[in-house]
Amino acid sequence: MTAILDEQLIDDRETTPESLYLRWERQNWSTQDLTMAADRPAWQALRPFLYQELKAALVELAVGEVAVARLLTPLVYAAPTQAAQFYLSSQLVDESRHSIFFLGYLRAVEGAIEPPHAYALRCRAEASAATVELFDAYLLEQTERVRRDPDDRDAWYAAVTTYHVVAEGALALVVLRSVAEAVRRCGQLPVLAEGLRNVIRDESRHVGFGVWAMRHAVDNGRRQLVGDQVLDTIPYVVHVLVGPERRNPSALPMVVRARGRQLRDQWDTARDALLRRVRAAGLDDVDAQVTEVWRAAEERAVADYENRHGVPHPIRSLN
Numbered sequence: 269m270t271a272i273l274d275e276q277l278i279d280d281r282e283t284t285p286e287s288l289y290l291r292w293e294r295q296n297w298s299t300q301d302l303t304m305a306a307d308r309p310a311w312q313a314l315r316p317f318l319y320q321e322l323k324a325a326l327v328e329l330a331v332g333e334v335a336v337a338r339l340l341t342p343l344v345y346a347a348p349t350q351a352a353q354f355y356l357s358s359q360l361v362d363e364s365r366h367s368i369f370f371l372g373y374l375r376a377v378e379g380a381i382e383p384p385h386a387y388a389l390r391c392r393a394e395a396s397a398a399t400v401e402l403f404d405a406y407l408l409e410q411t412e413r414v415r416r417d418p419d420d421r422d423a424w425y426a427a428v429t430t431y432h433v434v435a436e437g438a439l440a441l442v443v444l445r446s447v448a449e450a451v452r453r454c455g456q457l458p459v460l461a462e463g464l465r466n467v468i469r470d471e472s473r474h475v476g477f478g479v480w481a482m483r484h485a486v487d488n489g490r491r492q493l494v495g496d497q498v499l500d501t502i503p504y505v506v507h508v509l510v511g512p513e514r515r516n517p518s519a520l521p522m523v524v525r526a527r528g529r530q531l532r533d534q535w536d537t538a539r540d541a542l543l544r545r546v547r548a549a550g551l552d553d554v555d556a557q558v559t560e561v562w563r564a565a566e567e568r569a570v571a572d573y574e575n576r577h578g579v580p581h582p583i584r585s586l587n
């Protein structure tokens with residue numbers, strides 16, 4: 269079935285698919301300009317705690333990027349306007365480039381010998397079950413609905429809300445910024461720092477598109493649909509952020525408290541980022557529900573951590 273284009277959806281506000289596409293042309297970058305192996309000596313010399321943190325985060329990012337590069341394709345084909353389709357084609361390049369960057373970087377600094385495809389499978393096996401569930405089950409199910417019926421506009425807006433606004437806006441961008449900050453503090457991985465800057469710039473455009481799409485959904489009678497979709501996605505994203513499978517490596521009270529504070533900051537930043545985007549899309553009335561669903565999802569994921577490991581989650585040290 270052919271997707272029909274609704275040209276009347278073209279926006280006159282500042283962030284539009286047209287302006288985002290033009291920004292993409294101006295902000296283009298190349299993974300080939302980054303000499304990834306140059307970071308290898310510093311990577312190999314990282315302190316064990318920082319090494320484990322960074323490696324786990326980059327593996328999760330690589331797995332997410334590989335998944336979204338594939339899952340974006342039905343959304344490009346079924347885009348409601350030609351401008352949205354052209355913009356999404358540029359994003360498809362971005363997600364492939366991000367996959368190539370993260371896989372290439374990890375292979376270079378880890379000295380992996382298997383080809384990228386095999387290395388991607390290894391990363392997937394190492395990623396948390398929550399990440400795999402978000403991308404390979406939840407988001408997959410939504411993009412499959414679009415693939416099966418490209419004219420189902422409800423399915424398209426729901427998938428973009430999950431993909432661009434919640435998964436990219438409240439999860440990917442927040443994790444990327446945390447990793448970039450850790451890399452900045454460590455001061456010894458310049459290639460990773462530059463690659464992360466590029467990826468963050470790209471992801472900001474992607475989230476801008478998500479807000480545009482959600483605003484159109486609201487303007488076109490889909491307020492309830494996208495509001496419900498945000499609430500439905502929150503538990504999946506919070507589960508990834510909390511990551512109940514990974515046990516905090518230290519039992520020292522000072523370290524546990526510092527970890528608790530760091531996580532509290534990160535989760536609050538993610539929730540506030542989501543609230544900002546939801547308001548920007550014209551959905552001011554779901555603030556209280558977003559906050560409540562987020563809080564309940566955090567509580568469940570923290571309880572999951574405590575059941576698995578038999579110790580209080582570091583977040584409890586702040587009480």
Ligand SMILES: [Fe+2]
Pocket residue numbers: 333362363366471
């Ligand atoms: Fe990406």
Ligand SMILES: [Fe+2]
Pocket residue numbers: 363436470471474
């Ligand atoms: Fe993205």
